[in-house]
Structures are given as structure tokens and as C-alpha cells.
Amino acid sequence: xxxxxxxxxxxxxxxxxxxxxxxxxxxxxxxxxxxxxxxxxxxxxxxxxxxxxxxxxxxxxxxxxxxxxxxxxxxxxxxxxxxxxxxxxxxxxxxxxxxxxxxxxxxxxxxxxxxxxxxxxxxxxxxxxxxxxxxxxxxxxxxxxxxxxxxxxxxxxxxxxxxxxxxxxxxxxxxxxxxxxxxxxxxxxxxxxxxxxxxxxxxxxxxxxxxxxxxxxxxxxxxxxxxxxxxxxxxxxxxxxxxxxxxxxxxxxxxxxxxxxxxxxxxxxxxxxxxxxxxxxxxxxxxxxxxxxxxxxxxxxxxxxxxxxxxxxxxxxxxxxxxxxxxxxxxxxxxxxxxxxxxxxxxxxxxxxxxxxxxxxxxxxxxxxxxxxxxxxxxxxxxxxxxxxxxxxxxxxxxxxxxxxxxxxxxxxxxxxxxxxxxxxxxxxxxxxxxxxxxxxxxxxxxxxxxxxxxxxxxxxxxxxxxxxxxxxxxxxxxxxxxxxxxxxxxxxxxxxxxxxxxxxxxxxxxxxxxxxxxxxxxxxxxxxxxxxxxxxxxxxxxxxxxxxxxxxxxxxxxxxxxxxxxxxxxxxxxxxxxxxxxxxxxxxxxxxxxxxxxxxxxxxxxxxxxxxxxxxxxxxxxxxxxxxxxxxxxxxxxxxxxxxxxxxxxxxxxxxxxxxxxxxxxxxxxxxxxxxxxxxxxxxxxxxxxxxxxxxxxxxxxxxxxxxxxxxxxxxxxxxxxxxxxxxxxxxxxxxx
RNA sequence: GCCGGGAUGGCGGAACUGGUAGACGCACGGGACUCAAAAUCCCGCGCCAGCAAUGGUGUGGGGGUUCGAUUCCCCCUCCCGGCACCA
Numbered sequence: 001x002x003x004x005x006x007x008x009x010x011x012x013x014x015x016x017x018x019x020x021x022x023x024x025x026x027x028x029x030x031x032x033x034x035x036x037x038x039x040x041x042x043x044x045x046x047x048x049x050x051x052x053x054x055x056x057x058x059x060x061x062x063x064x065x066x067x068x069x070x071x072x073x074x075x076x077x078x079x080x081x082x083x084x085x086x087x088x089x090x091x092x093x094x095x096x097x098x099x100x101x102x103x104x105x106x107x108x109x110x111x112x113x114x115x116x117x118x119x120x121x122x123x124x125x126x127x128x129x130x131x132x133x134x135x136x137x138x139x140x141x142x143x144x145x146x147x148x149x150x151x152x153x154x155x156x157x158x159x160x161x162x163x164x165x166x167x168x169x170x171x172x173x174x175x176x177x178x179x180x181x182x183x184x185x186x187x188x189x190x191x192x193x194x195x196x197x198x199x200x201x202x203x204x205x206x207x208x209x210x211x212x213x214x215x216x217x218x219x220x221x222x223x224x225x226x227x228x229x230x231x232x233x234x235x236x237x238x239x240x241x242x243x244x245x246x247x248x249x250x251x252x253x254x255x256x257x258x259x260x261x262x263x264x265x266x267x268x269x270x271x272x273x274x275x276x277x278x279x280x281x282x283x284x285x286x287x288x289x290x291x292x293x294x295x296x297x298x299x300x301x302x303x304x305x306x307x308x309x310x311x312x313x314x315x316x317x318x319x320x321x322x323x324x325x326x327x328x329x330x331x332x333x334x335x336x337x338x339x340x341x342x343x344x345x346x347x348x349x350x351x352x353x354x355x356x357x358x359x360x361x362x363x364x365x366x367x368x369x370x371x372x373x374x375x376x377x378x379x380x381x382x383x384x385x386x387x388x389x390x391x392x393x394x395x396x397x398x399x400x401x402x403x404x405x406x407x408x409x410x411x412x413x414x415x416x417x418x419x420x421x422x423x424x425x426x427x428x429x430x431x432x433x434x435x436x437x438x439x440x441x442x443x444x445x446x447x448x449x450x451x452x453x454x455x456x457x458x459x460x461x462x463x464x465x466x467x468x469x470x471x472x473x474x475x476x477x478x479x480x481x482x483x484x485x486x487x488x489x490x491x492x493x494x495x496x497x498x499x500x501x502x503x504x505x506x507x508x509x510x511x512x513x514x515x516x517x518x519x520x521x522x523x524x525x526x527x528x529x530x531x532x533x534x535x536x537x538x539x540x541x542x543x544x545x546x547x548x549x550x551x552x553x554x555x556x557x558x559x560x561x562x563x564x565x566x567x568x569x570x571x572x573x574x575x576x577x578x579x580x581x582x583x584x585x586x587x588x589x590x591x592x593x594x595x596x597x598x599x600x601x602x603x604x605x606x607x608x609x610x611x612x613x614x615x616x617x618x619x620x621x622x623x624x625x626x627x628x629x630x631x632x633x634x635x636x637x638x639x640x641x642x643x644x645x646x647x648x649x650x651x652x653x654x655x656x657x658x659x660x661x662x663x664x665x666x667x668x669x670x671x672x673x674x675x676x677x678x679x680x681x682x683x684x685x686x687x688x689x690x691x692x693x694x695x696x697x698x699x700x701x702x703x704x705x706x707x708x709x710x711x712x713x714x715x716x717x718x719x720x721x722x723x724x725x726x727x728x729x730x731x732x733x734x735x736x737x738x
Numbered sequence: 739g740c741c742g743g744g745a746u747g748g749c750g751g752a753a754c755u756g757g758u759a760g761a762c763g764c765a766c767g768g769g770a771c772u773c774a775a776a777a778u779c780c781c782g783c784g785c786c787a788g789c790a791a792u793g794g795u796g797u798g799g800g801g802g803u804u805c806g807a808u809u810c811c812c813c814c815u816c817c818c819g820g821c822a823c824c825a
Binding site for chain 2: 551686689
């Protein structure tokens, strides 16, 4: 943190948070989304507070480009990250304005870096970013965020506007909430100039314009932007089409998807007839010539606000001194240690109430000072814990040389819910550690497996006042009627009803997790493992239900008793095995092995489990022991070892295959066992299954076709109609088209 | 709302490159064993009609491409994950 601070990769600025005005605390997202009475009656307000930020945007380019260097990552995760980083190219342009009365600088608060520094002057520029500069001649309004200085300026003599701005400053800052809320706006009565036409354009305040993205202002082109279209319809603003797509006819009655497509400029003066590319270039050049715009790359990714008003994060090592300002805690006074007897009462940051923690002296001047009480987002810790695993005993440094030997992590496994935040922060942090000379890696995780979510039903009660209580599904009694339909849900403990909140991810906060310990105690670890692996492939979401666990248990018991029987037959000298039975068993075991190998590679362990079951079924059909059967059982135990290591290890040993099943070579598919003299072909008429037939494995096309046409069922369904075509798929089917 | 993923019997799921939909299990029904039960073993099991042979129908809904679509294309519905302070 301190090295990043020195390099400008950590900086301080104000950030917007959800604020609980009753308890005077920062609300967690969950408390806002849930809205289920964590703080009853609380309104959510937006509030600006000072925060420390990590400059992840400085790495946006590399984080995006390096996704191509990660072949071991699932495509869907890479797509999500690319969208999240959100590189878009467009034009940043300015609408000049002139203030109609004399103002001083306090009317136009500082707007931060890169923004319109309107300041004391009576002329200014309203900056906005667009990805569709080709539609610039269709601008009929501009909209600014409620926090924008021009909004504040216009509100000075407009109480209605001031009230609206106030209203906008209430409500959640969560992106999902902003996107779904009703789009509202209010005209300011203030006008700016169109940068190319000079036309007067009215400025509106819109609750959907984000102060945190770009310049906090957008140009409104209702004709070609769906959101602007809806806004213009609602407030009866002009809709001016300026793009023609394949001579389609534009109508302002209702939005059509093609309105947003690229096309040729029309109704755009000098730019008429230009296609998208040409128009963007021409318009960008004209704007640049006037000093009112330029091409720009915009990123969706924002810098990472790491300050949290929580107890349980890493303390931010800063001391606030009245004289010296924010002073970093010197290295020899690190680490800042949290008090271990804090009372977590849910109201605000408990650290702030601890005078013994807060009061300190300034490391610079020695005068009394206040310690920073915000802690770091715990994502900070999860961004680099794995580097410590490579050098856990290192106490003198953050990491040492061994990291470069062990990392990157060969196979990382985590829930798909981490696809963006954790996995992006970790990538960022790795690159920062590299640039600080701490590691020699570009990426932390070579291969990634993202588990699907395990879901379970959520049950809760909400008392009239106070917090929601969540109950574990194990504590719930579900009443069913004669048709198996649910009638009621009650808590076993008191027989009183509870409500269902549907299905959701297992989580501590929703108390809908399942403890595998009870399964392990009842059935053993192997059964618990086999059951869970058999339930679905690891990347799929799964609704938890332990109804099938008996099947896994039964299989392992069957395996055990088969092995005892097998060993007994060995001692008895083994009966003669019918050759066709043995051939069938070998064919089954080896073709299943082939499938299982493929499934292992693609991490589809549920079908590996079913492969083991199929093998046991095949072996059980043969009553006798010989070298081939010995080999087949060995194959079964070997492929089972990764799924149920304990029983596989024990049986492997007991049957004398060797010491350690996991050390044994992986079995090879015997291709000769897969050769069949005859193969079965499916017979279809007009694509419908009408029977099947056996043919020699080397039968040629003509023979197959002839045999198929002779088939009774085929003839019956042809019914004397002329045959148009016969499709023969070798090894699979014959389809007669009539 | 945006981004990502998904939907197949009563249930979990299978079907690798478009080629027998429902593998393997669970549940259920029938039978064997047992005084009885449990455990175990055998048989059946998408839906509709039929004693059966068999026929029709069927992979969330609608359309398309194809000799043939769970698989490819277009549109829609619903569900799950993420949306930056749950971590």
C-alpha cells in the first residue's frame, strides 16, 4: 500500500457511498438490495466521503490485452472481464456556453482532473463523451448528472430544480438500481452551443447520468439512442434522425432496434452521405480544429475504492495530523495492529469509537494525531494470499524469490461469482507487484476452473420490527398435500410458519448452506465425494438435494463385495469364462475407459463416476477370473482413485495390485478390445427410426444400402412410394427419403 | 436494465465433431429371499393410445436451415450468477 502510494498507484479522493441517515453509517450493498429491514424505515442516501483508491485503470489496457495470454481460462470469464473493462472508442467533445450573470468560483465547484474547469470565467465548456460522434448533428439536448456544477449553477435561481437535484441525490448508488429506476429529468433553462452547428441546446439534469463515468454529462441524440429516445418521448423533446440505414423509413412513433445501427449520415450538412468511419473521422477533425473535441478511448473500468468502514480489514497505515496532513506510517512502525476486543454492534465502524486506537502521535512532527480508522477491502488480501503460500515462513519481506519458482498457480479453482472482481483484482495486483519488483510474473493463475454455484432454498422470518432472521433448510419442515404439492413451510423448532425467499447461492448471510460433515459422518468421505461429483459437472450450477446419496453408498458397497467375491474366485482357481461374455466385458470396459479419459480432461467428473458404475456392471456380468478380468478390475480401481481415494487405495492394496493406487500408471485403452466383427446400423425412413440391422464391420456402401432396402420395416414405411434419396452414414445409420 | 450462463422423464443428469434422446443413478411399481422387516438380487419405468405387436408424440415457447436438430440460425419466456461497500 505504501509503495503504491509513493508511485501514485494509491491516491485519495471522495467517493460516493450508500448512506444510512438514521444510523449515520455506510450501508453495505446487501442492506440496500435486500431492503428487508436491516435498518427499518431507513432511507438510502448518497454521500461523498474521502476514500483511498487503487489505480487499476492505469492497467486497463494490459488487463484487457493479456486476456489473450490465458488459454487455460474459460471463455465466459474472459468475456465477462473484457466487458467489465469495457474499452470504447469515441470522441470527447465540448459544448461552449456563456454564463448569463456574474458568478464567483464558489458557484462552480472544482470539477476534478480532466473536467470542465469552468471556474471564475463567464464562458465555459460542457464536456461529454460519445461513442457515436457520427450522430452529433442529431443532438437535441444535453443531460448532466445531479452532481454536475452546471446543475448546481442553474439551481441557484430555480427552487424546483434544486429540489429535483436533491431528490437525485437520494437513492442507491448501485448500478443495478440506477439502471432499473425510472428515467427522470428536469430542464435547467440553461443553454449551451452545439460545437459544430452553433445551435442552442438546452441542458437537462437527468437522474440516469452518472457523475462517476466520463464527464458526468451526455449529449442527447433521441433518434439513435434508445435511452435518449425514451427520455425525449417523455419530455416531448425533438427527435432528429441523422442516420439512414438501408433506406428504411424512420418513424418517431416507437423505438426500433435498427435506429441504433450504423449507416450513412443524412440531414447532417457537410457530413451527408458519409458512412460511420468517414463521419467519425471528419467530425473528430472538425472538432479538433475548433479545439472542441478529440478522439478518445474511454474505459468502463473505474479505479478501485478500497476504504471500508469495517473492523475486519487490513488497517490503512495512515495517520492524520492537523499540521502535516495525511502521513504514512513509517515501515518500522508497521504493522498497524487492530484492537482485538472491539464490540461489533452493527452501527458504524467500531474502530472509530476506540480512542486507544485512534489517538496517536504524528510520525513526522510528533504532535497528537488521529489514526485512520478505515480498513482495506478484504479483496485486497485475497488479491495476493497465494503468493504467501509459496513463502509462508518469510517474516522479513512481503514475498521472496520462491514465489517465482512456484507461481503462477497451475490450477486455480473458485466459484463463478468471482469471475470479475476477485479474479480481476488479483490480476491487477500481480502486475503491480511485478512493477514494484516483488515478483517476476505477469499473471497469477495459469488455468482456471470456475465452479458453478450450489443453490439451496432460502427461508426467513421478518418480524414487524428488527432484522430478518434466516433459517437453514435443515431446520424447516415442508408440508405436502396428496399430489406432492407444497402446502406450508414451518420451523421444526416451534411449528410456526416461515417464508421462502426462493432459490439462491449458499451463503452465510442467507443461512442456506449445507455442512458436508453430516454426510461424511453418516456415509464416509468417499461416499460424500462420489455423491457430490456424480450430481453434476463442476462448472454447472446445482440445486442442492441429498436424495441421491444412497446410490453412491450402494455403489461403493457393491464394489467392495464384488472385490471380495473376486478374491474368493481367485483362490478357488477361477471358473472358465465364456468367450463372448468376456469379449463383451472387455469391449465395455475399454470403450467406457476411452470416454472416461475424455471426461477427465474436460473436468466432467459426473460421467467419470458413471463410467466406473458401468464398468462394475460389465464386470459383474462375468463370473470368473483370469488375467483380462484382473486387468479390467485394475482399470476400474485406478479411475476411481481420484474420486474415492480411500476405498480405491485399500482395495488396490488388498487385491495385491500394488502399494499405492495413485502412484500407478494411468490405464491405456486397448484398441483391439474395441474392434467388433459386426456393427449395428439404425434404419430410418424420412428421418424417423424404423428399425435396425447388423452388418459386417467392413460392409461397403452398396451392400449396406441393399440390405437396408430389403428390411421389412423399411419396406413397410416406404409403402411403394418412389425413393428419392438414400443417406448412408458409415457406422451409424441409413436414412431412406421418400 | 446491462453483461455472463442455463432450461432435457417424478428427480440429478447423459448424448464427445448435426445421426437410435433419456446413458449412469435416485425415486417409484412388480417379483425373489425372509415368520416379518431391513439389506441384497431380478424385472419394469418419458407421455398418449393399445392385451400386445405397434403407432403417435416428445429436449422451456415460436419460427427457420437440413435427408435428419437437445446440438446450427432468428425471435421470445423464465431461472441462476455478476453489476464495483456481502466478500
